[in-house]
Amino acid sequence: MRLEEAKKRFIDSWGALATQWGINKTMAQIHALLMITPEALSVEDIMEELHISRGNVSMNLRELMNWGIVFKEFKSGERKDYFSSERDTVEMARKIAIERSRREIKPVLRVLGDVKKVDESSNEAKFFSEKVDELEDLIEMADQTIEKVTSMSGNWFTKIVLKIIK
Amino acid sequence: MRLEEAKKRFIDSWGALATQWGINKTMAQIHALLMITPEALSVEDIMEELHISRGNVSMNLRELMNWGIVFKEFKSGERKDYFSSERDTVEMARKIAIERSRREIKPVLRVLGDVKKVDESSNEAKFFSEKVDELEDLIEMADQTIEKVTSMSGNWFTKIVLKIIK
DNA sequence: TAAAAGTTTCAAAAAATATTGAAAATAATA
DNA sequence: TATTATTTTCAATATTTTTTGAAACTTTTA
Structure with a gap:
């Protein structure tokens, strides 16, 4: 080509x-x-x-x-x-991840933290709170994983960890 | 509320x-x-x-x-x-990740694999090939990480690994 | 099998998003 | 400081994406 x-x-x-x-x-x-x-x-x-x-x-x-x-x-x-x-590809990915987290993920986490404070009088409200909680955990985990993995790529320890979970 | x-x-x-x-x-x-x-x-x-x-x-x-x-x-x-x-939040995230990978990431990886076969006669072409290679590695890593982390969440080993890289 | 209930499809309309291009602003030179 | 080169801004326009709603289709019931 x-x-x-x-x-x-x-x-x-x-x-x-x-x-x-x-x-x-x-x-x-x-x-x-x-x-x-x-x-x-x-x-x-x-x-x-x-x-x-x-x-x-x-x-x-x-x-x-x-x-x-x-x-x-x-x-x-x-x-x-x-x-x-940016010349360094990994650094570039890190910056993109950080920026999307800051602009899009963080605001959602704020809303989730907020709405789970709903009055848990009804069973429906309890169910809602539970689901929001699960989602919050999941998104926090994903957010941290992206941040940490990208910030540590190139680092020997992360390479080994990635090889293991592969 | x-x-x-x-x-x-x-x-x-x-x-x-x-x-x-x-x-x-x-x-x-x-x-x-x-x-x-x-x-x-x-x-x-x-x-x-x-x-x-x-x-x-x-x-x-x-x-x-x-x-x-x-x-x-x-x-x-x-x-x-x-x-x-889907009731299981983690399973839901896994399915979303798999689907986006299949629809969007995999096709790009195919293009990258393709275009890096460019004739490397000029220095410009060498530079191009190198960048595409780096990008390919990075996207493959991210893709695998998402897939594996979500497929293993809930699993004790992954939890420990995530705690460490945190 | 005809009528009724429910679902899907898709062309047209609406809404959201991206792009243009020319005027205004800014920066560099003579 | 006036002239010229360059960049930025943003209202108008074009494009893309989403949504509607009614007709066609499918399924169920009588």
Whole structure:
């Protein structure tokens, strides 16, 4: 397969995955492009490569920088801004996990903690409380697992643990 | 807090979380409702509780059954179908994880395996191949971790491992 | 087997989300 | 400081996704 075709397939597939996980397709495609490009790219490079508008690139780059997985680079003698992706793949995954936890998981945990304080007078209310409790435990566990596993990947102990639970 | 209010808050929050993770809000709300309701519900019960149309309920129940987390129940002497959710919270999480892996993660892994076969003549192509490789490893690890951790939750060994990596 | 009860399907409408493009803002140079 | 290059913003538009509702279909009962 030629490089250009492989790149295209990768970027499309990354965009499709993102869409299914509630992330803007363009944001993921810009990220994919930066990931597989050794040097930093300008807004115009990205516009051209992905055939999207300047405004779209600008907004999505900002969001990627908010996530902490894309950085602005200054090239001496150049007026334009250049952008590059987090180079360390594991670190990148960690940041994505942390961000999604902070924005989406944590708020739900707050609601769960709240609603389980329902007056447990009826049996129906007891059942409700129980289910919410179970869910809270499960989500907390998943949240912690993601955080810890990603933060420790590369670490020998985690590697062994993962090998064992595999 | 009164039960009705707590239920409403829970259902809304579950729907919002789902939306952010690329799952239809109504599907998640129906699921939430069934999860916290001790007895099975009819299509009309659901329509009333969530204020949505019959067609919407029908389609989303089908999808929930495809995911294996909602079941049809027959009540003797009753003509209507009744529906209830998987009772075991951990089993439910396992099924969701398996389904998302099958539908979304596995196809991406297939693409990654494919595109990394790019002709590695240029340095750019080598860089591309390397990045795709790293990503493949990472996604495979995450996929296996989710699968194994959920399949083993409740099991004493996993509990200890999770406590350690915490 | 005809009528009634219940369910599914899907084209059309509504709602939510993403994208554009041009004006405004900002930054760099002469 | 005026001019030019670059970036950001956001109302308008386009696209995608979800929801409705009524007709078609299926199942049950009389």
